[in-house]
Amino acid sequence: MSEAAQIGVLGAGAWGTALAQMLASDGRAVRIWAREPEVVEAINAKHENPIFLPNHPLSPSIVATDDLNSMNGMEALLVVTPAQHMRSVLEQLDNPGALILCSKGIEVSSGSFMLDIAATLFPDAAIAVLAGPNFAHEVATAQPAAATLACREDALWEKLAPMIARPHFRPYHSPDPVGAEIGGAVKNVLAIACGVVDGLGLGQNARAALISRGFAEMVRFGVACGAEAETLSGLSGLGDLVLTCSSESSRNFSFGRALGQGQSAESLMTGRTTVAEGAHTAPVLQQVARDHGVEMPIVDSVCALLSGETEAASIVTDLLARPLGSE
Numbered sequence: 001m002s003e004a005a006q007i008g009v010l011g012a013g014a015w016g017t018a019l020a021q022m023l024a025s026d027g028r029a030v031r032i033w034a035r036e037p038e039v040v041e042a043i044n045a046k047h048e049n050p051i052f053l054p055n056h057p058l059s060p061s062i063v064a065t066d067d068l069n070s071m072n073g074m075e076a077l078l079v080v081t082p083a084q085h086m087r088s089v090l091e092q093l094d095n096p097g098a099l100i101l102c103s104k105g106i107e108v109s110s111g112s113f114m115l116d117i118a119a120t121l122f123p124d125a126a127i128a129v130l131a132g133p134n135f136a137h138e139v140a141t142a143q144p145a146a147a148t149l150a151c152r153e154d155a156l157w158e159k160l161a162p163m164i165a166r167p168h169f170r171p172y173h174s175p176d177p178v179g180a181e182i183g184g185a186v187k188n189v190l191a192i193a194c195g196v197v198d199g200l201g202l203g204q205n206a207r208a209a210l211i212s213r214g215f216a217e218m219v220r221f222g223v224a225c226g227a228e229a230e231t232l233s234g235l236s237g238l239g240d241l242v243l244t245c246s247s248e249s250s251r252n253f254s255f256g257r258a259l260g261q262g263q264s265a266e267s268l269m270t271g272r273t274t275v276a277e278g279a280h281t282a283p284v285l286q287q288v289a290r291d292h293g294v295e296m297p298i299v300d301s302v303c304a305l306l307s308g309e310t311e312a313a314s315i316v317t318d319l320l321a322r323p324l325g326s327e
């Protein structure tokens with residue numbers, strides 16, 4: 001029997017489950033909250049999560065629960081719900097300990113970043129952001145990965161880093177949680193655009209151009225929202241952008257690819273159990289960017305495609321037809 005868990009994971013989708021497995025890879029006790037009773041049952045009885053992370057055996061030191069109350073009072077709690085559900089889940093806690101935000105998105109109903117939601121709900125809590133180029137299935141199989149663990153206070157980094165670091169998972173400190181979370185939220189929308197280009201068969205040059213110009217949008221937006229440009233050049237910004245824009249393992253890239261191949265956004269969203277965060281974030285990102293006076297033409301194109309206002313083929317023509325200017 002292992003000791004009581006000091007670290008918890010809120011949300012047992014692919015990423016929450018993979019993080020729990022990474023944390024438990026040295027036998028440490030980890031408690032994970034799952035929304036679905038069948039996920040709780042499968043993790044506890046069979047040490048697997050066939051719904052959200054199939055074919056990955058899990059450590060028996062991971063204990064799942066459907067009781068949110070039992071997630072209070074832990075030393076650290078990784079928050080890994082989809083962005084649109086983070087508020088409603090966190091609202092049910094009253095004393096969650098240090099929060100490590102791992103969701104990548106902007107709340108549609110309020111235009112809020114995850115950091116702002118968590119800080120409003122728990123003004124006294126220590127809050128960090130964990131973000132980087134990290135596909136769940138690779139982290140779950142202990143393939144090497146690195147991520148940004150961003151928090152303003154050095155003391156919090158010193159407390160959390162040894163709780164999170166494992167031989168195959170290396171966190172790097174950043175003092176800029178705003179930048180770390182913006183990189184993760186924006187890259188999902190840009191990955192949809194890269195998927196569209198792939199689905200249309202437009203080639204590698206076009207994709208590299210989109211990644212570079214998308215990164216310029218990310219930096220403009222981030223800096224306008226108070227991020228450091230340096231953070232956006234790191235793991236949680238450029239690193240995650242490159243990963244997500246280059247692989248069919250990305251749900252956002254695959255979503256965009258299907259759009260590029262002619263499927264509608266509506267049909268791709270219907271009945272979906274896994275999350276393509278960029279599809280939710282795109283319109284609210286566009287709005288927040290406009291509020292800050294920031295131009296994001298690639299994000300605008302993704303929004304037009306998602307709303308059915310334009311077709312996949314014409315978004316690329318429209319981008320190429322923009323007035324010529326400096327890089």
Ligand SMILES: NC(=O)C1=CN([C@@H]2O[C@H](COP(=O)(O)OP(=O)(O)OC[C@H]3O[C@@H](n4cnc5c(N)ncnc54)[C@H](O)[C@@H]3O)[C@@H](O)[C@H]2O)C=CC1
Binds near residue numbers: 036
């Ligand atoms: N999968 C990955 O490789 C990575 C995912 N992320 C981020 O982690 C977050 C979670 O994504 P995944 O774990 O991949 O999810 P997933 O797509 O594997 O699973 C969907 C999740 O949504 C939850 N859910 C559905 N309806 C809900 C509701 N009403 N209230 C609360 N939860 C609800 C389900 O319980 C499940 O945990 C996202 O923001 C994603 O961008 C970050 C890094 C890597």
Ligand SMILES: O=C(CO)COP(=O)(O)O
Binds near residue numbers: 250
């Ligand atoms: O955030 C991720 C990798 O860092 C996962 O990307 P997708 O949500 O597009 O699968």
